[in-house]
Amino acid sequence: xxxxxxxxxxxxxxxxxxxxxxxxxxxxxxxxxxxxxxxxxxxxxxxxxxxxxxxxxxxxxxxxxxxxxxxxxxxxxxxxxxxxxxxxxxxxxxxxxxxxxxxxxxxxxxxxxxxxxxxxxxxxxxxxxxxxxxxxxxxxxxxxxxxxxxxxxxxxxxxxxxxxxxxxxxxxxxxxxxxxxxxxxxxxxxxxxxxxxxxxxxxxxxxxxxxxxxxxxxxxxxxxxxxxxxxxxxxxxxxxxxxxxxxxxxxxxxxxxxxxxxxxxxxxxxxxxxxxxxxxxxxxxxxxxxxxxxxxxxxxxxxxxxxxxxxxxxxxxxxxxxxxxxxxxxxxxxxxxxxxxxxxxxxxxxxxxxxxxxxxxxxxxxxxxxxxxxxxxxxxxxxxxxxxxxxxxxxxxxxxxxxxxxxxxxxxxxxxxxxxxxxxxxxxxxxxxxxxxxxxxxxxxxxxxxxxxxxxxxxxxxxxxxxxxxxxxxxxxxxxx
Numbered sequence: 423x424x425x426x427x428x429x430x431x432x433x434x435x436x437x438x439x440x441x442x443x444x445x446x447x448x449x450x451x452x453x454x455x456x457x458x459x460x461x462x463x464x465x466x467x468x469x470x471x472x473x474x475x476x477x478x479x480x481x482x483x484x485x486x487x488x489x490x491x492x493x494x495x496x497x498x499x500x501x502x503x504x505x506x507x508x509x510x511x512x513x514x515x516x517x518x519x520x521x522x523x524x525x526x527x528x529x530x531x532x533x534x535x536x537x538x539x540x541x542x543x544x545x546x547x548x549x550x551x552x553x554x555x556x557x558x559x560x561x562x563x564x565x566x567x568x569x570x571x572x573x574x575x576x577x578x579x580x581x582x583x584x585x586x587x588x589x590x591x592x593x594x595x596x597x598x599x600x601x602x603x604x605x606x607x608x609x610x611x612x613x614x615x616x617x618x619x620x621x622x623x624x625x626x627x628x629x630x631x632x633x634x635x636x637x638x639x640x641x642x643x644x645x646x647x648x649x650x651x652x653x654x655x656x657x658x659x660x661x662x663x664x665x666x667x668x669x670x671x672x673x674x675x676x677x678x679x680x681x682x683x684x685x686x687x688x689x690x691x692x693x694x695x696x697x698x699x700x701x702x703x704x705x706x707x708x709x710x711x712x713x714x715x716x717x718x719x720x721x722x723x724x725x726x727x728x729x730x731x732x733x734x735x736x737x738x739x740x741x742x743x744x745x746x747x748x749x750x751x752x753x754x755x756x757x758x759x760x761x762x763x764x765x766x767x768x769x770x771x772x773x774x775x776x777x778x779x780x781x782x783x784x785x786x787x788x789x790x791x792x793x794x795x796x797x798x799x800x801x802x803x804x805x806x807x808x809x810x811x812x813x814x815x816x817x818x819x820x821x822x823x824x825x826x827x828x829x830x831x832x833x834x835x836x837x838x839x840x841x842x843x844x845x846x847x848x849x850x851x852x853x854x855x856x857x858x859x860x861x862x863x864x865x866x867x868x869x870x871x872x873x874x875x876x877x878x879x880x881x882x883x884x885x886x887x888x889x890x891x892x893x894x895x896x897x898x899x900x901x902x903x
Contacts, residue, residue, distance in 0.1 A: 423466040460585035471547035486571035505561040521752030577603040586679040590900040592688040592710035607684035617681030623866040624674030627667040633893030634845040635664035650831035698780035698797035700766040740764040
């Protein structure tokens with residue numbers, strides 16, 4: 423059941439009516455409904471993986487209370503370590519066990535040692551990376567004294583399984599979502615309307631931009647050795663926009679659905695293509711993941727290795743980004759992707775610019791000045807070449823793809839370029855609107871337009887584009903993570 427499906431629409435309407443009309447202002451019953459709806463939503467993907475979610479939730483609920491009640495610091499730390507081991511152990515088994523088996527088998531066979539190891543028939547639970555990080559942040563924050571465990575089992579379970587964000591995030595922290603679940607909620611018209619706007623924006627990004635880009639990108643990547651350089655470059659550029667529109671589109675819809683039910687969840691994207699360096703890009707991209715790893719991995723390592731100066735910070739950054747890559751999936755391409763992102767930080771670390779926010783100066787008509795624009799283009803170029811590795815099936819295929827971009831056919835016309843006229847048109851339109859709206863939470867926040875007919879016209883235009891220009895249906899990319 424995905425947001426852009428008839429099944430979800432029926433599900434959403436049923437939950438909405440029960441939530442606001444039958445269970446109006448009855449917080450505990452509303453939370454039970456949210457929990458049951460979340461479990462039903464999750465089970466729709468594959469009911470066999472639901473018991474793991476429930477069991478993980480129950481274990482961490484008990485562990486949170488045990489950590490808080492521990493009488494000595496030593497016991498508290500041991501219980502926290504136990505929770506981290508359990509959470510990561512489950513994640514590693516279900517998502518990475520076969521990866522480790524095949525990797526070590528290939529390694530041994532490469533040096534002449536034959537193995538008879540066999541991979542397991544493991545169903546990878548959808549969304550496991552997202553809800554595992556929620557559980558880990560809960561137990562770690564309790565240990566660090568940042569959060570007291572909740573005794574409300576329903577609210578905690580709803581936090582872990584919250585259906586708008588269970589499949590692909592954002593990764594909400596407990597101190598953001600659990601208090602909202604425990605507070606009384608009534609229908610907030612303005613918040614719900616803004617949620618509808620954000621859902622509409624997410625549908626536009628996913629259906630019109632991401633799905634149309636995917637048609638071209640998938641065909642090129644399937645037979646990339648047969649394509650000329652300009653075609654490969656165009657496909658690589660379009661994949662960066664596809665990845666953004668796909669994932670940010672899902673996040674917009676998740677946040678929008680949350681707003682309709684009275685919740686404010688984590689903003690996951692902040693116009694990343696306007697970043698002027700790679701550090702700023704990662705502050706704007708998949709914010710809930712990068713901030714999570716910054717708080718729980720980078721900062722502790724940076725403090726531990728601070729005596730090593732810039733080299734210590736570099737080691738902390740590289741470790742963090744290798745984990746970011748590994749988080750994405752069981753493939754060496756993702757690990758290399760993370761490693762490359764970390765390498766791009768090194769010049770900024772040693773130049774002292776890592777923690778300096780670049781100024782976004784504008785020129786005539788409000789568009790960025792040439793130096794700002796060049797910085798944005800350079801950052802986008804670095805991101806795009808990194809995404810080639812991210813998109814490729816193997817490391818060798820990724821490097822072969824990049825190598826083939828740099829030959830004389832780069833000056834030839836891309837093949838079937840007219841096939842991408844629609845997505846390119848809408849990409850340009852989206853970038854212009856996002857630049858104008860860059861100080862708003864999302865690009866369709868048009869509360870500043872007082873004329874209701876202008877607002878309605880904008881909505882109708884977007885709806886028309888969604889109906890008329892929707893591309894071939896594609897699964898959300900981040901469902902696999």
